[in-house]
Amino acid sequence: MGASGWGYVVAYQPDLGAALDALRQKVFAEGDYWWARGELGHSASDYDNRPATMRELFADEWVQESGTHSILDMYRVLGDGEKPDHGTVEPVTKAEALQYTGTELPTREHVVAMGDLVRDRWFGRCVVLHDAAGQPQEIYFWGFSGD
Template sequence: MGASGWSYVTPYRKSVGASLEALQGEVFAQEYGDDEEYSTIEELYADEEFMEEEGTHSILDVRRVVESTKLPRESCTDDYFTVRPLAPARLVIHFGTDRPTVQQYEGAVAQSYESMSASRPGARDTSLLGEHEMRWTGFYVLLHSENQPTHVGFFGASGD
């Protein structure tokens, strides 16, 4: 996933969209809370040149949730700046279930980073974070406890 890759876990708040919005508010406050240039997320997004050329290299580069599990395509402009659910079959491959827990997600992310640092150049990354291949997009995974969603794991990459 590289230096511009990102991964977050946030509490589930009634919907993935509400969870994303709350997470973005937290990340904005951490990254830009004392920034004199952007006092709101809207001001950050209004700087189209910065957002489209460089980006924040964080979940702030995501603009909306897409419900399709089809892989994003570079030829489709509507696929950029989105997160989408990881397909159920891919969840089973990475977690052994379609209802992973926070601990399983965090373990898979840690294993992904270990795998990436140990892999040889050009080797295909088959880890969870290796699912992500297109910049300016990401995936989400609903994380469960007792069959109820409690958190959302987001991962992807943006910037260069």
């Protein structure tokens, strides 16, 4: 099947890890992911027999191997100085934002310019998006996962 790209915008909160956790819960509850026991082209929401918990979902060897092609494949946001690893989300630094967008306070209009910051499969990025006055408004999570 190959990896799938995904992206999500959520309301801003200062704790990026908590934002990731809430987003993962929402995506899981809505069934907005690919389930390895389902058919290609269908989301998990199409199946009444899909796993009832994330623990149950990720206990399945097929899911462990193929992933969900969604934010569910990401487990945590990295802290300062931590190296990216399988299933992690790395926040965009001010230097990266400046290099890719021309500002340290990117807005939603800058999302496309930062797309190349995801270098590997099974890895994600996130960036705080600002309004015209420079106030944090949203968080954008994006990446590639699944096989």
